[in-house]
Every structure is written in structure tokens, then in C-alpha cells.
Amino acid sequence: MSDIIDEVISSFKVSNIFINRDYLMPDYIPEELPHREDQIRKIAGILAPLYRGERPNNIFIYGLTGTGKTAVSKFVLSNLYKKFPNKFKYVYVNTRQTDTPYRVLADLLEALGVKVPFTGLSIAELYRRLVKAIKEYSLQVVIVLDEIDAFVKKYNDDILYRLSRINSEISKGKVSFIGITNDVKFVDSLDPRVKSSLSEEEIVFPPYNAEELEDILRKRAQMALKPGVLSDSVIRLCAALAAREHGDARRALDLLRVSAEIAERLRDSTVKEEYVYMAKDEIERDRVRDIILTLPFHSKLVLAAIVAKLLEEKNAVLTTGNVYEAYLSISKKLGIEAITQRRVSDILNELDMVGLLTARVVNRGRYGKTKEISLAVDKNIIIKTLTESDNRFADLWG
Numbered sequence: 001m002s003d004i005i006d007e008v009i010s011s012f013k014v015s016n017i018f019i020n021r022d023y024l025m026p027d028y029i030p031e032e033l034p035h036r037e038d039q040i041r042k043i044a045g046i047l048a049p050l051y052r053g054e055r056p057n058n059i060f061i062y063g064l065t066g067t068g069k070t071a072v073s074k075f076v077l078s079n080l081y082k083k084f085p086n087k088f089k090y091v092y093v094n095t096r097q098t099d100t101p102y103r104v105l106a107d108l109l110e111a112l113g114v115k116v117p118f119t120g121l122s123i124a125e126l127y128r129r130l131v132k133a134i135k136e137y138s139l140q141v142v143i144v145l146d147e148i149d150a151f152v153k154k155y156n157d158d159i160l161y162r163l164s165r166i167n168s169e170i171s172k173g174k175v176s177f178i179g180i181t182n183d184v185k186f187v188d189s190l191d192p193r194v195k196s197s198l199s200e201e202e203i204v205f206p207p208y209n210a211e212e213l214e215d216i217l218r219k220r221a222q223m224a225l226k227p228g229v230l231s232d233s234v235i236r237l238c239a240a241l242a243a244r245e246h247g248d249a250r251r252a253l254d255l256l257r258v259s260a261e262i263a264e265r266l267r268d269s270t271v272k273e274e275y276v277y278m279a280k281d282e283i284e285r286d287r288v289r290d291i292i293l294t295l296p297f298h299s300k301l302v303l304a305a306i307v308a309k310l311l312e313e314k315n316a317v318l319t320t321g322n323v324y325e326a327y328l329s330i331s332k333k334l335g336i337e338a339i340t341q342r343r344v345s346d347i348l349n350e351l352d353m354v355g356l357l358t359a360r361v362v363n364r365g366r367y368g369k370t371k372e373i374s375l376a377v378d379k380n381i382i383i384k385t386l387t388e389s390d391n392r393f394a395d396l397w398g
């Protein structure tokens, strides 16, 4: 039997496909970032005063997801730092991951060499220590706050307001901020004082078009995949599929990586176009699964109600009214206290926003307006994921 294990391991050890899969992973920062020369030049130009020990302007970076904001910012800072390490210090914080004001301030402090306890201090105290640390620090400090929209939505812009005032609390400007977001509307929702302070310079990252995505994929594939594994038509297909929504390089790279993984799994020596379509389904399935698993319970119930209704009657026209009836019926079945139709209607909008369904307002003459609802994803994925997340759902589809 151990020969089976040997076989599995040996096929794992030598890959037909990959030189190094890491080069296709989303967090790898490549040495070359095609089609971002303008943004690299602009950011480097704004940060150049660091070389003379002067404070650069704050920068606000925005653009849709997967347009290279994080990669470019890290690339510019790490390269500047390599060139003159004694001139400044930079700290990168992803505020979606480091997602409490306490942790953000503690991380900033630690980067400046000030240890703080894991909990227990007040935010005001942390902030006071940060101002002191920056004041005493001998070099300019650049602080990158990535994905700040998520953070501000969860808390508020208080921390941004405080941070943006640091320079006015110390006699000489010492700290610059780079704020990054993929939510363009977010910028307008900020307190005007925070906004004007943080966006001394604004840089927009436009989506990539299909040809640009092809160049990006080609460069990454050269490093990650063995020669001859990939045809140009596969690259073009990945790029075209990713460009269809908006030019999202992360999506393009995911498609390529998962296609290559499928080839490897099937012990093929080349990546075929059909694997790209398989990869697309696989990625979509994972995405839908992740969204469903993190939904609040009543949102899951609403989703279950829609599926139950469709199982009962394949071409049912779904409206807020009959979805609510179906929801009441399954709540009763599961012995759960129901929420109001108004709340269910809100949930339907939320499910629309995360892309699980589409709700369209239709005017039904004297019956007034109603919403017509249809699923935007495969109902079998919903059934499988709901059952997995909570086995009470299993009883609903028998």
C-alpha cells in the first residue's frame, strides 16, 4: 500500500506545470508591474522629498479592485527604501486585516520601536504615545493605510482625523500618509477636514484592458510555469474573461493559477482552454460559498426560502410578497421567530448587493410596485452551502 503514498508524493514533488506556483499568488509583489509606469512615477515623485529629509504630501489612491494599488504602493516604497534606507521609515497597515483602532495604533507604535501591551490602554493614550514616538523619531515616517474604507465603515473616521492632525501637534512635519481604497464613493463620505488633509495628492488607478492583462499574465506566467505549458490562446482567454467585468488583475491571475492547478491535478502537461472555464466555475463556486457562509442567519433563511419556492415550482415568479410567505413557512418549520416583511425586503436588497440575486422593481398597475427577484447563482451551490453551514437546513430539502 505504501507505494500508493510514494506515487502521490512523487507526483507532487515533480510538477509538470509549475516552476513556482508562488509567483501566481495574489500577495506576491513582482519586480515588474507592466502598465503602471505612470502611477509608479507619480508616487515616487511625490515621495522624493524623503531623500532630503522633507515631508512628502499625503497621497490618496483609489481605483477598482485588482488594479494594482497595493502592489504598486508596496513596490515603490520598498524600492525607495532599498535605495536610501537611512532617510525614512515606512509602515504598511492593511486596516481590513488589522481591524481595530487599538491594533492599528499598536502596530504603528511597534513599527517605531515602541512596545505596547496587547490590550488595556485607552485609544487616547495610544495616540498620545504615537505622537511622542513620531516626535522623537529621527527620520521621516510614511504610513500606508490600505483598504481604509472597510475600517472607517466599521468604526468611523475618528482615527483618520486624529492621525491627520499629528503633524500639527509636532513642530515640524514628520509623517505622511498614503490612504488606499477601492470604494470611490468613500472619499466623499469622509469628514471634509480629513479628506482635504489626506488627499493633498490624488492618484487614480484605472482598470486594465484585456491587452494589458495579457502582458501582466505573460510576465507572471514566465516565472511561474514551465516553458511550453501555456499557449497564447489560454492567456488571451484568461485576460478576456477578467476584462469582461472590469480589468481586475487579481481575477486574471486567479483564473490562470487555478487553470494550471487543474492541469496539474489531471496530470496534463499543458493548460487547455477548457480548464480555464472549469477554473472560472471553481472560483465562482468558492466566491459564492464564502459569501453565503458569512451571511447572518435570517439572510440565510431568506435565501433558503427562495430556493424552497423554486424547488416547489420551477418557474415561479418571485416577489417580495411570496418570498416572505415562503420565509414565514420555513421559519415556522424550523421553529424560529420570524422578522417583519420590511426587514426581509431589506435583506433582499442586501443579497442583491452581494451578487446572490437580482431584484428588479416592476410596476404592476393598480397593484402598485413590487420587486421581482431571481437568483444570480446556481441554486445547487446555495443548497449545498446552506446545509453545510447549519444542518437544520437539511430538513428543508429532504
Ligand SMILES: Nc1ncnc2c1ncn2[C@@H]1O[C@H](COP(=O)(O)OP(=O)(O)OP(=O)(O)O)[C@@H](O)[C@H]1O
Pocket: 025, 026, 027, 028, 029, 030, 032, 033, 034, 035, 036, 063, 064, 065, 066, 067, 068, 069, 070, 071, 072, 147, 181, 182, 216, 249, 250, 253
Ligand atoms: N501591473 C501589474 N503587473 C503584475 N501584476 C499585477 C499588476 N497589477 C496588479 N497585479 C497583481 O494583481 C493582483 C491584484 O493587485 P493588487 O492587490 O495590487 O490590487 P488592488 O488594487 O490593491 O486591489 P484591492 O482594491 O482589491 O485591494 C496582485 O497579485 C498583483 O500582484
Ligand SMILES: [Mg+2]
Pocket: 069, 070, 071, 146
Ligand atoms: Mg489592495
